[in-house]
Amino acid sequence: MADPALADRIASVLADVEGLELVGKDDEPDALVVAAPGAVAEPEASIALTGRELEVLALLAEGASNKLIARRLGISTHTAKYHVASLLEKLDAVSRTDAVAHAARIGVLHF
Amino acid sequence: MADPALADRIASVLADVEGLELVGKDDEPDALVVAAPGAVAEPEASIALTGRELEVLALLAEGASNKLIARRLGISTHTAKYHVASLLEKLDAVSRTDAVAHAARIGVLHF
DNA sequence: ACGACGCCTACCCATGTGGCTAGTGGACGA
């Protein structure tokens, strides 16, 4: 059973992403995101990002500032900075721009 | 018809999110994420970047700061900033991170 | 000659970034 709170968080982060439309369970979607074994692009390196870090990374990829990330996720700017710093460390990046580019290169982010 | 690549991207980003379970079409999900029709990004031929701007963009994609861009291209930091500002305007980006991500989405940058 | 464009330089200033440090609380496995 998925964590409803996390699903809500993912839904709220993705709600404004261009090209995505969230629908209810009873609505007919155009397509589904499904787990296709082997078909999903897998990260090149064994970089383990936590759920929160992925949320922050997705927002970074939209060009969000720490302040905007904090607002979107309902956390303080300090916490947003903390997660950004963690991403820089895990992705071996020197800046948020480098982190986004690097994540795209190794398959953690796709455009 | 949704773009399968977009579905793969979302799936790959969400695949490792703790508490989130990707299910097959026949399974009962708690929530759905779908791609809106006609929203898949396509390379825009309308954006014309000059040679210098492409050089700066490539360096941005490596996470370079304005100072590093200036050093690499043998120009002043003022000029580097000028080109970054031009890129932000042409790519309709709010920051250098957004510019890199947007350029990747529309096919100007490849990772 | 003139205008447009690309490239370049400089300055000011408000805001953002990132490194560093320090801390709390919950969940989980040994």
Added chain:
DNA sequence: TCGTCCACTAGCCACATGGGTAGGCGTCGT
């Protein structure tokens, strides 16, 4: 119970970013 991890919060400070403004020079087309 304890250690580890995750998520979160807070503050300081040097440096970077980005918007705005102003300007010069070379090239090219009209």
